[in-house]
Amino acid sequence: MLIVEDNTISRLLITAIAKNYSSVILEAVTGIEAVAIFQKNPDIDLILMDIQMPELNGYEATRQIRELNKDVIIIARTASDFPGIEKKQ
DSSP: OEEEOSOHHHHHHHHHHHTTTOSOOEEESSHHHHHHHHHHOTTOOEEEEESSOSSSOHHHHHHHHHHHOSSSEEEEEOSOOOTTGGGOO
């Protein structure tokens, strides 16, 4: 599992919860890191992707990861609440 989250507290909380479900958890703080980690670990089967991050947002990181693997499960998430987020593809 790869957890992509730029907020330290959120990342720690998500990681603590995820440890109940995954034996291997990798973490990234930016979309750039997420893509690099995925390139080095192509067997990742689940990504929890923050949408709003500096440098490379979650949408673009997802697009780049999809170019490498169309089957990996990516769950987009954000702490922000703004209209239209669920409609973005």
